[in-house]
Amino acid sequence: MTTQCNKKPSKLELINQASREDIDNWVAKYPADQKQSAVMAALRIVQDQNGGSLTDDLMDAVAEYLGMPTIAVYEVATFYSMYELKPVGRHKICVCTNISCMLCASDDIVKHLQTRLGIKLGETTSDGRVTLKEVECLGACVNAPVIQIENTYHENLTPDKIDKILSNLT
């Protein structure tokens, strides 16, 4: 007689110690029975750990770590634009094209970035240096047009400013 085990193998080991400590700090901000409230932070942390993108296994690991249904983690990861479900370049340039930025010539900013980088929105340079991504409002409308690179906002942009920013990217 054979026995079958339907339990899925744990993926917790995919979350490294530093990420666990970081996630635990976020979990501690919420009531003990609301660990899942840290899901957005946890996804950002493991995404950073993985070089800027998520994998199914990492999302499964986050669900396991926070004791929540896997589907709920997938729903968050696929809803918000800050999560990447495919590998990205070393730098991710998020260009806001929402209403305030559009009225302040974000189209010119997009065109200039595309020309300088030789890629279109949603693409990554062949050397893996930069991914260019169109995003919704970054919440800095008063200083439109705006881009975000990693955790830094660049505001009141002009093509000249873009050139300086790109020349400082490694």
Ligand code: FES
């Ligand atoms: S519309 Fe671009 S930052 Fe708000």
